[in-house]
Amino acid sequence: MAMGEGGLFGVAKKNCFKELFYGIDYHSHLATEYGGLAIFTRGNIFRSSKYIGDAQFKSKLKFKELNKLGTYGIGAVSEERQPAYVEGQTNFALVSDSHIKNSNSLIEILKKQGISFSPRRDKITDASILAKLINKEENIVTGIEKALSAIEGDASLLVLTEEGIYAARDKYGLRPLVLGERDASFAIATETCSFPNNHFKIKKYLQSGEILFFNEEEFRTEKIIQGSRLNICPFFWVYFGNPASSYENISAEEARYNIGAAIAKQENLEADFVAAVPNSGIAHATGYSHESDTQFKRALIRYDAGWSRSYMPPIQEKRNKISYFKLNPVQSLIKNSSMVLVDDSIRRGTQMQRLLEDKIWPHNPKEVHVRIASPPQFYPCIRGEGNPDNLATRKAIAELEGIVNKDVTDDYVTEYRTDAEKYNKMVDQIKKEISATSLKFISLEDMIKSINISKENICKFCWTGKKYY
Known part of the structure; x- marks a missing residue:
């Protein structure tokens, strides 16, 4: 795997499923293997993930079958099955656009701390490693900060909770994340081309290492991880990014x-x-x-x-x-x-x-x-x-x-x-x-x-x- 390995989309809006579904689909050019989503609905987190290597996202994750009433939702197209889900002090789902080079050592460290994983290594995803790293900390923000500091490589991620959505851009800014806004709602995306037809306008480009929280009413920056710097992949402009998107405010x-x-x-x-x-x-x-x-x-x-x-x-x-x-x-x-x-x-x-x-x-x-x-x-x-x-x-x-x-x-x-x-x-x-x-x-x-x-x-x-x- 290399370059363009995944795209993320999340939305906070009353009855958000339509925007979530089509927002994720606008990222289909960034990965070919899996599409998945999670939505907070009726007090629970509903999740679905499908293999899309032989068909399009829209045809595998069927809109009519999955349509749920909910206010918060996240999703991804990627090379691994997502979302990950964790039950703990706070139940949450997580999607990531990541490449963790020290995953084996992190798994062993977590196992020694009594945290269990699937016995099959090929079933352990980057998203599941990140979720378990986050879950062992006292709160989501601290968990994200420590998780992104523990990995070798990069990871941008979205975390869905009952209070709203946490978004974090990787410490090196290799992959973009952008916040969009419309009346009484916010969205987060890798690709800004997912905004116009969902009636969102660009609100801000997340900084490298920025951890942001939003719900349907507000957004706020929780933290910017120390030592973060911008090293975005230029192939977003040259090659695999959608031509209708902008990155760092550059078309x-x-x-x-x-x-x-x-x-x-x-x-x-x-x-x-x-x-x-x-x-x-x-x-x-x-x-x-x-x-x-x-x-x-x-x-x-x-x-x-x-x-x-x-x-x-x-x-x-x-x-x-x-x-x-x-x-x-x-x-x-x-x-x-x-x-x-x-x-x-x-x-x-x-x-x-x-x-x-x-x-x-x-x-x-x-x-x-x-x-x-x-x-x-x-x-x-x-x-x-x-x-x-x-x-x-x-x-x-x-x-x-x-x-x-x-x-x-x-x-x-x-x-x-x-x-x-x-x-x-x-x-x-x-x-x-x-x-x-x-x-x-x-x-x-x-x-x-x-x-x-x-x-x-x-x-x-x-x-x-x-x-x-």
Whole structure:
């Protein structure tokens, strides 16, 4: 798992189920495995969780079957089954968007304190670990603070109680949380695109490490955890965030447009048209098109029905299948054309390689110039557990250096990141592997400038290998 592993939504409102249901659904692009919700109704906490890997959230958690009268509700789409539920001094349900790297040691510590877990390790979720850490403290706020301080990694979470909802953004601000407001109600979300059609307006962006409480009448900041700092993942703007959302008050759609324009400013390439790998590449390609005064055409059409995002599934075979079937080429546009093809990122390089080989070159274009809206990635996402040597950059370095049956070391990575000549050779090798006419990536500096955020405030692990914690 890596990047975009989950999204959270919560609401406090009289008869809140409709807003809760559709608010969660607006986060479906962030995860593919499970959808779940909890609602405080008739003095109890009702919970439901379903596997959504083979269907959409709306079709698995059916509105009519689950519709409950209640004032407070929380939910998530994620890679693990949620919500967690705890009975204690305060009964509560919890959903999290988290990646806990020291989960095994935390489980052992809690077991020694007499706290029980499922005997099957694969059934123990991040959400359940966080819930048990919180439950052993004297109150919810202290429990959240100590839980977020105990973990290695990151966790944003929502806690549902009979008094209202507690929301906490992770200490490093890797993932966003935003409070929305409308008459006599509040909502909390990862994605602000979940607000407008539910008639909420943005009230505030939670700070890193902020613990906030709200009910249908009020909200208040309970605490900001000491030592918190902002290191948000820039891929919310570049790739997996909804283009209608904003993060840190910066529009994802506008950031993508700016990135595409920045790429175009660096060259004077003549082409018949600019195309995007949809959907996230569309705004990048639009910015490139306007800046370069080259018309935009939809040479690839995305067929969304029933297909999730291709980078999300944990199995490579499934990623390949989704990538293949969800994109349809417009053959008449591609034939005999010189085209610029803009995509958000290249990680392993396999999807771009197959895209060009299966969907573009068979229709006889003259040239295919690939432009990438993020820098070459030298490290897997800090939230992920993938093999670094599967990345396109490291495969190219291995080929250039004749490295066989051993890892590409960080010394090689540093050389190819910082030495302009070696960097260009690496990019040229990736270009050959994906069968492009030419290949260019935006620089890290230009990407950050285009987003309009300080370089100190984003996670750069994919490119530098430097951890935020």
